[in-house]
Amino acid sequence: MKKIIIEDELIAKAEKVRQASAQIQLKSTAQKNRALTIIANHLLSESEQILAANQKDIAIARQQGMNQSLIDRLLLTPERIQGMSNGLKQLTALHDPIGDTLEQWTRPNGLIIQKTRVPLGVVGMVYEARPNVTVDAAGLCLKTGNAVYLRGSSSALESNKALVAVIHHALQASDLPVASVMLLEDTRHDTADRFFHLNGYLDVLIPRGSKRLIQTVVQKASVPVLETGAGNCHLFIDASAQPDMALSIALNAKTQRPSVCNTIETIIIHEKWLAEHGDVLIQSLTDAGVECRIDPSAAPLFPDLPVADANDWATEYLDKIIAIKIVTDVNEAIRHINRYSTRHSEAIITENQQNVRLFFQSVDASTLYHNASTRFTDGEMFGFGAEIGISTQKLHARGPMGLNALTTIKYLVEGNGQIRN
Incomplete structure (x- = not known):
């Protein structure tokens, strides 16, 4: 019955x-x-x-x-x-x-x-x-x-x-x-x-x-x-990124509300920027309660951090956990994003306009950002009043x-x- x-x-x-x-x-x-x-x-x-x-x-x-x-x-x-x-x-x-x-x-x-x-x-x-x-x-x-x-x-x-x-x-x-x-x-x-x-x-x-x-x-x-779509979102900090801006955006994009789909799950860092500012970024994330999982190539520099593996690159944590990938240039960052992205929201922090153009042309995602947090991928933030969801497909509708x-x-x-x- x-x-x-x-x-x-x-x-x-x-x-x-x-x-x-x-x-x-x-x-x-x-x-x-x-x-x-x-x-x-x-x-x-x-x-x-x-x-x-x-x-x-x-x-x-x-x-x-x-x-x-x-x-x-x-x-x-x-x-x-x-x-x-x-x-x-x-x-x-x-x-x-x-x-x-x-x-x-x-x-x-x-x-x-x-x-x-x-x-x-x-x-x-x-x-x-x-x-x-x-x-x-x-x-x-x-x-x-x-x-x-x-x-x-x-x-x-x-x-x-x-x-x-x-x-x-x-x-x-x-x-x-x-x-x-x-x-x-x-x-x-x-x-x-x-x-x-x-x-x-x-x-x-x-x-x-x-x-x-x-x-x-x-x-x-x-x-x-x-x-x-799910949100395995990335933030790429390029060599020319302003340190204060990169730090502020990274913290916002990860910690403002970790449980939602427009939160970043991987920070990709240019090796030159890492050498100059990586300690401050990782310490700030750690102080905010974020577990940082470091690229094996940088593990000797941060022996106290767990080492990331291939599963981390592909994971939408929806939690205070972040994977950190180290690259030598913007092309390597783009290749990593296009391999592991869920085509939701991706961001680049840089003062190099040529790299911005390349990033915008080459990264396949519904929404791309230059010098701004991915947390803005949202119907209300876009002026839509609200959203029914965020589409990562290419037919009929895409984005918020x-x-x-x-x-x-x-x-x-x-x-x-x-x-x-």
């Missing part, structure tokens, strides 16, 4: 969100913005119940031995809820891309063809411990006239249930259908597998989380996948995915009786 009830939840909610999709795409920008404002206000007025639910998830996580960096991803605070509310209000100020005419032309036979932006339809969101994704995904989808079916992880279930309850409460006071945002509460893996095959209900799946989660969705799903990434196109053709010979 229990299995039947669970299956009914999966399909019943899928049917509701599909029906809501047909309604929400007819809503005006003003109606969508009003709904986002109401949700933003309810997040604050009902924050106590959200925080109480989150503490249940945190308690279970600690009992199960979850590491501190993952607990940080799971944790909600009054400040983080305020941030989610602010993000929704920022979305209301952004241009609504739905209905935009991207191109228009007239054919010799008189047909007028318009290429316009339209919603994707129903977005299936598959994500792990971060409950803020619940609000980000809902906000971006609602602004673009999409409905969203959420499938979070068991570790954040109570938090996600509370957040969706608040969203539903808010939507009841808006012009948008409540079922525009639905949460699958059954977090079993076999139910997730069925979720990946909801063709006819879902138009696209967006996985957001670990490399393992993303690859599981890509490999198993029959619904089209808009792939986000904001409103435009949640649209597709439709051709509108105006005629006056033309027929094809």
